Amino acid sequence: MKTVVLGAYQTKFGELWDKGLDDLLLEAVQGAIEDAGIDKRKIEIIYIGNKLAGKLLDQNHLSALLGESLGIKTPSVRVEAACASGGMAVAQGCLAVNSGQFQTALAVGVEKMTDLSTEEISSALMTAAGQDEQANGLSFVGLYALLANKYLDKYQAKEEDLAFPAIKNHFHASLNKKAQFPFSLTLDQVVDSPIIARPLKLLHCSPISDGAAAVVLASKEFAKSKERKSVYITASVQRTGSLSLAKRDNLTEIEASSSASQAAYQLAGVSPEDLSLLEVHDCFSIAEIVALEDLGICQRGEAYYLERNGEVKLGGRRPVNVSGGLKACGHPVGATGVKQVVEVYNQLKGRAGERQVKEAKVGLTHNVGGIGGTAVIHILQK
Amino acid sequence: MKNPIRKWRNKNKYQYLGKQGEIVSFTKVNNPPLNFGRLPYYIGIIKFPGGGQITGQLVLEGQEPAIGKKAEGVLRIIGQAKDEEIINYGVKFKLV
Numbered sequence: 001m002k003t004v005v006l007g008a009y010q011t012k013f014g015e016l017w018d019k020g021l022d023d024l025l026l027e028a029v030q031g032a033i034e035d036a037g038i039d040k041r042k043i044e045i046i047y048i049g050n051k052l053a054g055k056l057l058d059q060n061h062l063s064a065l066l067g068e069s070l071g072i073k074t075p076s077v078r079v080e081a082a083c084a085s086g087g088m089a090v091a092q093g094c095l096a097v098n099s100g101q102f103q104t105a106l107a108v109g110v111e112k113m114t115d116l117s118t119e120e121i122s123s124a125l126m127t128a129a130g131q132d133e134q135a136n137g138l139s140f141v142g143l144y145a146l147l148a149n150k151y152l153d154k155y156q157a158k159e160e161d162l163a164f165p166a167i168k169n170h171f172h173a174s175l176n177k178k179a180q181f182p183f184s185l186t187l188d189q190v191v192d193s194p195i196i197a198r199p200l201k202l203l204h205c206s207p208i209s210d211g212a213a214a215v216v217l218a219s220k221e222f223a224k225s226k227e228r229k230s231v232y233i234t235a236s237v238q239r240t241g242s243l244s245l246a247k248r249d250n251l252t253e254i255e256a257s258s259s260a261s262q263a264a265y266q267l268a269g270v271s272p273e274d275l276s277l278l279e280v281h282d283c284f285s286i287a288e289i290v291a292l293e294d295l296g297i298c299q300r301g302e303a304y305y306l307e308r309n310g311e312v313k314l315g316g317r318r319p320v321n322v323s324g325g326l327k328a329c330g331h332p333v334g335a336t337g338v339k340q341v342v343e344v345y346n347q348l349k350g351r352a353g354e355r356q357v358k359e360a361k362v363g364l365t366h367n368v369g370g371i372g373g374t375a376v377i378h379i380l381q382k
Numbered sequence: 383m384k385n386p387i388r389k390w391r392n393k394n395k396y397q398y399l400g401k402q403g404e405i406v407s408f409t410k411v412n413n414p415p416l417n418f419g420r421l422p423y424y425i426g427i428i429k430f431p432g433g434g435q436i437t438g439q440l441v442l443e444g445q446e447p448a449i450g451k452k453a454e455g456v457l458r459i460i461g462q463a464k465d466e467e468i469i470n471y472g473v474k475f476k477l478v
Binding site for chain 2: 048098118119120122123126130131132133134136137138139140142145146147149150196197198199244245246247251306351373
């Protein structure tokens, strides 16, 4: 498969008090269309990744909302797959273009979260978990804490090891003006932050965010008319796993990520060693550690060494989350999977500014819904 | 679970009452979702020798939980019901 990415755009992520869901949606879509250099009427189908607008904002039917705002009557579909809604929207866009039925597709992800309290957001997010987990008062930080505790016990890692993904990703975000937290953190700041669900602390957790991101996808034939160097999506793979963590034999692996990435490497004809950079789903610091193992970047039980020795930092052998990741760039849940593709696209185009990865040729995005009920992998190449 | 009908449909969730299993992992929750007001509370994943693995709150009574410790299913109130909601009785796990 080869879908061309024609254009991409990300809004600022953060607590955007002056912007509503519709403002964010429109800014991202118009930004991506402008970047693609095409007329909005050339977009043949739209996929909108969103998880919470119905529950938090009493606003469903986003497909019609976007059509109304944009002034077009393009076919449009809302896609929901928990925190992987954005990645799933991109995957649907790839399917549409690769099917041959559509020459172009637009995938946009959006979420407006900061109008509500942390407890309300926590409860709303838990609709992506199993009934037992919800009934027992687990939150997602609690679920990932269960995974983290098992990981630390199994591999004899220390609680301090959980700090390094957050420190690295904050450093990356300090180079990204669109990040929610564009500043660095010290080890002491992370280690001394309040415990949310043992062993996870406040600064191991991604924030509650507003934001949107969009990409314009096209067939090779359509892109030829644009006469510019192309970035291709050479693999777009989605897998599902159990909804509940307790239904798994191995608590320290997200099987949906492992199987989706293996299929993606095969489709794209690349191996983990070929990757110039990765954007992975670090909703909590343990999630990035487990992701590196699931994606075959290292052996099981070794990822926290990579985090400690700087191998996955900008300038290291294989940078991970140069955008700042979910931790520091922010995590407007429906937007995250699209933002990851936007970041890798910008890196492959060589327009990532201060956080540019040198000679970036192949990038992978990894977007997870729930505690691994869904995983979506994209591989981009130039 | 506020809705009585949904509660009745989930009656098979009581199968672990009185059964002993092993703690596979656990955490202490300091920041709960809505309506789980009594803090902090512990939650574990319990694995049973005959097969089956489930998430449940832990009843500690002064003990410290640990991976590998044994726990037994007991009937307890879970969460906090509002005035007009049914009281949610469910299975928690008491350290053995």
